Amino acid sequence: MADASGQTGGLRAWLLTDTPTSRRHARISALYQGWLSFRSNTMAMVGLGILVLLVLIAFAAPLLAPHDPFAQDLGNRLAPLGAPGHVLGTDSLGRDILSRLIYGARITLYIVALVALIAPIAGLLVGTVSGYVGGWVDMVLMRITDIFLAFPRLVLALAFVAALGAGIENAVLAISLTAWPPYARIARAETLTIRKSDYISAIRLQGAGPLRIITTHIWPLCVSSLIVRVTLDMAGIILAAAGLGFLGLGAQPPSPEWGAMISEGRRFILDHWWVATMPGLAIFTVSLAFNLLGDGLRDVLDPKASE
Amino acid sequence: MPLPNWLRTTLLTLGSIAVTLLGLLFVTFVIGRVMPIDPVLAIVGERASQSTYDAVFQELGLDKPLIVQFGYYIWDVIRLDFGTSLLNARPVSEDLARVFPATLELATLGIFIGIVLGVPLGVVAAVRKGSWIDQVARVVALVGYSMPIFWLGLMGLLIFYGILGWVGGPGRVGIFYVDVVPSVTGMILIDAALDGNWDVFKNAFSHIILPASLLGYYSLAYISRMTRSFMLEQLSAEYITTARVKGMSEWDVVWKHAFKNIRVQLITVIALSYANLLEGSVLTEIIFSWPGIGSYITTALLSADMNAVLGGTVVVGLIFIMLNIFSDLLYKVFDPRAR
Numbered sequence: 001m002a003d004a005s006g007q008t009g010g011l012r013a014w015l016l017t018d019t020p021t022s023r024r025h026a027r028i029s030a031l032y033q034g035w036l037s038f039r040s041n042t043m044a045m046v047g048l049g050i051l052v053l054l055v056l057i058a059f060a061a062p063l064l065a066p067h068d069p070f071a072q073d074l075g076n077r078l079a080p081l082g083a084p085g086h087v088l089g090t091d092s093l094g095r096d097i098l099s100r101l102i103y104g105a106r107i108t109l110y111i112v113a114l115v116a117l118i119a120p121i122a123g124l125l126v127g128t129v130s131g132y133v134g135g136w137v138d139m140v141l142m143r144i145t146d147i148f149l150a151f152p153r154l155v156l157a158l159a160f161v162a163a164l165g166a167g168i169e170n171a172v173l174a175i176s177l178t179a180w181p182p183y184a185r186i187a188r189a190e191t192l193t194i195r196k197s198d199y200i201s202a203i204r205l206q207g208a209g210p211l212r213i214i215t216t217h218i219w220p221l222c223v224s225s226l227i228v229r230v231t232l233d234m235a236g237i238i239l240a241a242a243g244l245g246f247l248g249l250g251a252q253p254p255s256p257e258w259g260a261m262i263s264e265g266r267r268f269i270l271d272h273w274w275v276a277t278m279p280g281l282a283i284f285t286v287s288l289a290f291n292l293l294g295d296g297l298r299d300v301l302d303p304k305a306s307e
Numbered sequence: 308m309p310l311p312n313w314l315r316t317t318l319l320t321l322g323s324i325a326v327t328l329l330g331l332l333f334v335t336f337v338i339g340r341v342m343p344i345d346p347v348l349a350i351v352g353e354r355a356s357q358s359t360y361d362a363v364f365q366e367l368g369l370d371k372p373l374i375v376q377f378g379y380y381i382w383d384v385i386r387l388d389f390g391t392s393l394l395n396a397r398p399v400s401e402d403l404a405r406v407f408p409a410t411l412e413l414a415t416l417g418i419f420i421g422i423v424l425g426v427p428l429g430v431v432a433a434v435r436k437g438s439w440i441d442q443v444a445r446v447v448a449l450v451g452y453s454m455p456i457f458w459l460g461l462m463g464l465l466i467f468y469g470i471l472g473w474v475g476g477p478g479r480v481g482i483f484y485v486d487v488v489p490s491v492t493g494m495i496l497i498d499a500a501l502d503g504n505w506d507v508f509k510n511a512f513s514h515i516i517l518p519a520s521l522l523g524y525y526s527l528a529y530i531s532r533m534t535r536s537f538m539l540e541q542l543s544a545e546y547i548t549t550a551r552v553k554g555m556s557e558w559d560v561v562w563k564h565a566f567k568n569i570r571v572q573l574i575t576v577i578a579l580s581y582a583n584l585l586e587g588s589v590l591t592e593i594i595f596s597w598p599g600i601g602s603y604i605t606t607a608l609l610s611a612d613m614n615a616v617l618g619g620t621v622v623v624g625l626i627f628i629m630l631n632i633f634s635d636l637l638y639k640v641f642d643p644r645a646r
Contacts, residue, residue: 146323147330152582152627153602154336154589159620162608163338235453242455243590247605262458266594269461270469282457288453298542 034300044296050289058105067096069103075240078272107257111241118176123183131191145181153178161249171250190222224301232294235287319536331624335617389618399618408493410599414584420523428532451528475514477596484510518595526580533576543563571641578634582627
């Protein structure tokens with residue numbers, strides 16, 4: 001889109017224009033203005049920074065990790081912080097804690113990404129169908145949603161993992177199964193307000209079927225409130241995954257999952273405190289970052305919800 | 308003839324409770340069926356003859372259609388029969404009755420701490436919006452939302468038990484105090500007080516205070532945030548301005564006017580976080596070797612004792628649903644606007 005205003009007033013003016021010249025222009029301009037208001041929120045930027053760093057660390061893990069995360073060195077067990085060659089010490093099998101934390105970032109991201117895909121999409125499907133079709137379909141779907149909402153989440157996840165067997169994928173599945181109902185509620189509420197609007201009637205008069213209306217005209221409008229909710233939920237998902245790992249129901253040893261590392265270090269907590277402390281700090285930092293980012297995004301995308 | 312309004316509402320509420328409960332049972336039933344563990348083998352053992360196997364198979368009703376089995380299951384749950392635990396061969400319901408008071412005691416003290424600290428913190432944060440105390444309240448809540456509870460528990464044990472020695476370690480009482488007082492309610496603090504044995508009370512208190520504070524902190528984070536936003540809403544209302552204009556003291560404006568109006572909403576929030584504590588104490592109980600329902604379910608899970616897991620899940624689910632409904636009802640009863 002190299003139009004006249006873009007060349008005379010510079011990119012900034014083109015982005016901030018009040019009179020967009022095309023649909024894409026308007027969309028990019030709205031994104032940029034959202035970014036500007038997001039950027040002024042220091043805490044949210046801190047959160048974003050931490051998460052970008054986490055992604056980089058996860059991708060560059062083989063380059064960054066000073067040691068093999070699985071390499072045992074029984075002669076050098078439980079080395080304290082700052083031991084030569086092991087900045088964060090070693091665990092009970094002599095494995096370098098820093099390297100394990102770095103590789104653990106991959107597992108955390110993997111879990112978060114999977115749950116963040118599965119749960120909102122499932123919720124979006126249920127919610128939009130329920131809201132658009134209405135009638136008894138709506139009643140049945142919402143009752144099911146209510147039933148899942150009424151469940152104690154961690155206990156339900158525990159029971160699911162018990163049925164499916166321990167492991168990362170099953171932990172992801174269990175967490176997703178307990179996480180989708182709020183998204184369905186949000187998507188349904190959005191659909192109900194959109195469904196009756198004139199532009200939907202116009203599209204319907206042009207002959208668009210329900211599938212086309214839901215996928216191309218309703219879903220895009222539900223996405224922003226879902227993104228906010230997902231970001232705010234991420235911290236909870238990380239804590240749930242770590243909790244399952246801690247109970248031995250998530251990632252299995254020798255995998256360097258942070259929750260499982262805490263569980264391993266728990267046995268020596270009184271004498272060798274750093275083994276359990278370091279992974280806990282990692283979990284805390286990442287979930288704090290998601291909370292900060294979520295708060296910031298909410299302010300930008302959904303000003304009504306923030307006080 | 309149309310039904311009167313109140314009867315209609317009551318019937319609808321009862322209906323939705325029934326459907327939710329049925330859904331809970333259906334999910335636990337399905338989980339029990341898809342388990343890769345053969346319930347018959349678990350009872351008769353690997354070496355049983357085919358005829359023994361078949362007899363037990365029929366006894367358990369496994370030859371019936373699934374829907375009939377589900378009917379049996381519901382009937383069992385109504386009679387509070389969750390089968391026998393594979394670990395100790397005792398009825399699961401007896402085990403649950405034994406471990407539940409421990410969880411109740413912990414969660415109740417936890418929610419108490421959460422209310423006593425969280426509500427005033429939220430009110431002050433709202434009244435002094437933007438001040439340092441508001442910032443502190445924000446950070447306290449943010450950290451609470453972001454901290455893994457089991458890790459905070461470990462750190463608490465390390466610092467207050469391992470290094471400072473201020474509190475008792477894991478477990479409900481020290482080893483010399485086990486079974487000293489007769490069990491009446493199953494809650495050691497109350498039993499000790501009833502018995503007048505203050506040594507046991509002190510010891511039990513030193514054990515419960517750390518995990519209860521931990522749970523209290525988590526509910527405080529939620530309660531204080533909600534209190535703050537409820538209060539902000541009230542304080543910006545016109546009747547508050549009127550009260551101030553007519554010269555009412557700030558204390559009376561805040562506590563007698565604004566706070567009075569958020570009580571119902573607040574009770575709902577507290578009921579919800581109480582429900583969360585009852586179920587969410589799973590990890591805390593593990594860390595502190597607290598013999599409650601959370602450790603019971605987890606231990607059963609790790610030894611594939613499915614009857615115990617599902618029984619525990621049903622009980623926790625029931626309590627959770629009941630507290631949810633209770634807070635809904637409370638809202639409708641006390642807040643005329645919600646009717």
